[in-house]
Amino acid sequence: MATIGVFVGSVFGGAEEVAEEVVSELKSNGHDAELFTDPSLDDFLAYRDQVALVITSTTGQGEIPENLLPLYLALNDQFPLMPALSYGVIAMGDSSYGEDRYCGGGRQFDALLQELQAKPVTARLDIDACVNFDAAEAALPWLQDFMKKVPS
Template identity: 45%
Template structure:
């Protein structure tokens, strides 16, 4: 059975809610899924990793994700085997820092050699009241595209 880790970066629970809503979609197609709220670099050892990351302050990482990002930056592991998807959540009224945490994490992962599968989903709290309304169809399409590409 293929392994998927959903790594959550959340301040008020919105990203965790998204993770919990999309988990069954992956389970229904045969993935063993763990939702991880206190991630370590070791949690990147999976067939696929999905990041659900909210942005706080001026484009900052949520507190629970800060140690993980610091460890990634400090250790600079080669992540050439990592295949991932990313759901970034933010508020466009913050301008340039909209989805800043997700964008910064995406850049860091790619700098370390990881491969993002498909485009990053950016959910704007100004347009989407319930983030899972945007995340569920995106994940369904994402799963379908990965199946079609043989991933």
């Protein structure tokens, strides 16, 4: 089974709740999973040869939440290439804010990880708060597919 770091960006706790359910599901399926709610660059780099899962809400004008922003900026500034990293992104947003802002936090993280040569396990999941009242309910089917494809 895989060793997976779950890195969460949350403002009001919604993404953190989804991340907690995801970690529970990963563990119940035999994976070694650890949740990071205030992740550092060192935390993230510890998984550079394994699997990272970013679960993030989107704030304001399509931005990354404050607790995840330092990690994003450090990765962007130091630009450590990570071709051995497999990753997934669950992006949470509200489509009523407009297409250019919708799930912006997750879209930005996904794009950066691709620039760092990390390999997506499967396509990013965008969860729309206008459609999915329970984000975890929307995330769990995607997670099943992610777990089938994740390298162990």
